[in-house]
Amino acid sequence: MPRPRSFDIDEAIKGATALFWKNGYEGTSLADLTSDIGIAPASLYFAFDSKAGLFRRVLDYYYRSYLGRVDEKALSQATAREVVKTMLYGLVDLYTDRTHPPGCLSVKCSQAYAKEAEVQEELTKLRHARRKRLALRFRAAQEDGDLPPNADPDALAVFAIVIGWGLAFAAQTGASRADLRRTVETSLGGWPT
Template identity: 60%
Template sequence: MARTRVFEIDRAIEIATDLFWRNGYERTSLADLTGAMGITPPSFYFAFGSKEGLFKKVLEHYMRTRLSYAEDALNQPTARGVAEQMLLRLADLYTDPKCPPGCLAVNCSFPCSDEATPLRDELAGLRSARRGRLRDRLKRAQATGDLPVDCDPNALAQFLIVVGWGMALAAQSGATRNDLRRTVATALKAWPS
């Protein structure tokens, strides 16, 4: 007869999300994770396979529950609306008092070592995919005349992503929601007309 699991997987992922978001991937130890979850290492490995396996589940959860709020901005009818709503929603996300400041993915993208790892490659892939979705939306806007023909959708997508990353770092360093909203207003002054 199989033993029943004595902890809730979804709750464990929420706990891990908070730990990784606050501490980063490399500074969150197995002992931190098992202690916060109230489980033993064997139970941890049975449920998640490894710390990296758990982190992949955390990223999926974060993308689905938190970043989807900002990604939904891609559905705005105008390219400027996409940019404005995405950045404002990131400002809200990064300063949500119920969560650690900043962005989980950005916080975990600055590992202590310089070694290339599958995890770093995965984070880079996620960033590249987000930039690609934004670039594709801006290309569609350009094709319909919503953006000037001399505008570079790829460079504009990169600009928005970099502003978003900078806002995440500013929030982690204590910037308020109003501070970030002022940053958004300043960034949008550079929007092509």
């Protein structure tokens, strides 16, 4: 008969999220995880299969609790410009919130180009899904006449994602919320009217 789990899975995922966000995927060791979460390596493997398995759960939690909230609020806006504006200002607030490490967990974990293919696949899926949702929203905006006929919804989605990545990198290296807000304001000057 298996022994009952002696730790809370949700709390373990939250603790691992903080570590991966602070140190990146490659910079977070198994010893760091087990020490911080307070579980034995065998328990971590039993619960999550591997460090990469735990990271998949962390990405899911990060998206639902952080990035997803920004995206959901942005995608509900009435115009494509408001979608991008809400998304970028929301990212600024997320990336500079002092209750967690600065920047973006998924961008930070992508920086070292994690060697594990499984990890890269998860990060790539997250990026592509966000880009696709934006492109679909911009395509609908174009069909509604909110964007000009010559606008490229796919390119606009990439534009928004790339600006978001830049904000994440800048926040990680100490840019202030005010600096990043000015960057968003400047970038919106390039939005098609």
